[in-house]
Amino acid sequence: MVTATYRFRNRMTVRRTGRKLSLDHSEWVLFDEPPNKVSLSAGSEGESISEADTLIIGGREYSSFESAILAGRRWRQIMAVYFARVGFSVDLGDDREELCTPREVDRIDSRTQPGFTDETIIYWDRIGLYVLPIDPSAIFYYGQAYGQKWIMTGQAKRPLQAIARHNQNLWSDELKLAYELFHASLADANPETKFILAVTSIEALIPRQERIPEIVTVLNSLIDVVNRRRDEYGRETANSVKQLLHSDKSKSIRSIGLRLADRLSDTYDGLPPRAYFDHIYKIRSELAHGELRNIWRLSPDALNDQIRELNRFVLDILAAWTPEHSTPAPQIER
Incomplete structure (x- = not known):
């Protein structure tokens, strides 16, 4: 049996255009079929998704770096289509493989953060895709959102499921550019x-x-x-x-x-x-x-x-x- 050890995360920017997402929770579980789980969360602790200027799409329990980066790219596509369909502009950053490994914050910087020790692993965050091992656990410099979990059910979730079914393949460069525009x-x-x-x-x-x-x-x-x-x-x-x-x-x-x-x-x-x-x-x-x-x-x-x-x-x-x-x-x- 292959041990699942990798995860992906992608911070994205929500471009405000006078509208507001009607999600008053800090996390929306998008996919939960063991061993994999994918969720969308607010970009900062204490925020709800509707209030956040940045959001994080994250997935867990992948057996290799390669499977995690493929899953991350696929869910980036799903998010690009979903937010376009509901009329929100998002910037997902890039998913180039050479940038997908996070860079660790210097230890001198980590000591300036309350509650952090020399053993705390801290990574610089960015708008874009990261892939990393689940263990050891790590903290990203801009923080993560923690709070109540919420699984969306019924009619509200069906459009997302349809988008996921329709976007099984990785996009061409032309289609990626089209959604960015x-x-x-x-x-x-x-x-x-x-x-x-x-x-x-x-x-x-x-x-x-x-x-x-x-x-x-x-x-x-x-x-x-x-x-x-x-x-x-x-x-x-x-x-x-x-x-x-x-x-x-x-x-x-x-x-x-x-x-x-x-x-x-x-x-x-x-x-x-x-x-x-x-x-x-x-x-x-x-x-x-x-x-x-x-x-x-x-x-x-x-x-x-x-x-x-x-x-x-x-x-x-x-x-x-x-x-x-x-x-x-x-x-x-x-």
Whole structure:
């Protein structure tokens, strides 16, 4: 029988956007099937999850460093999807293996903490994934949350279970970037950049080999030429040429976006997925490149009115991407 000796923990930042998590306990047990247990806790002692600016996702009883880091990466994905779905922006930091071993605090520093001795093991904490042995026990510099345990049951827990089932594989780099951009959009208070970042989350899914960077570079150079010679060409002609160049530059983005939209069956703002993608991509392009700030659909009020449906569409696109474009992970303990 293999002895389980490793655990993972990942401190994350909650970006406050005027909303509050309705979890008034210090710990939420997410998964508890022996030998493994995974929980979400407040980042500081005495805080509830709803009050905390940082949270910690932690899992225990893994038989090796490798199985613990795989489980940690998988639960990072689950948390990224869950918080995106409930409308909260979080920063999970990185999960690079070379940074997953915590660094011990110097003994001189440890003596400055009340109640600590020379035998106390203290690690520097960070936003990101750590993997370490369960024994000997250790303390992280920013502290850990202790308090009442709470197992969430019933309807409130079912969405998380569905997300866990849907995210069995490790994500591709494209999908990781897409969720990072989406969380940045959730945290942004400016309607224009919020909209642009949300749509750009879809663009992040475009495989690198289909982006044809050399062509994009040439088109960018031509756009610069048109900008410099605007007076010579005339404003109307220059704008028409720039529009055509931008159209060529984004043609591959649009075509792949439409292919992604074809995976969806719902309607969005009364439109089928392909038509809705064209609608939001046009707005995103106008916001990023255009000069049409005096029309209603680009006003802050109009953009704010569309954000909720846009977010639903983007999250459905990201969910549809997962099964075919993630890298299969080896069988791991949860």
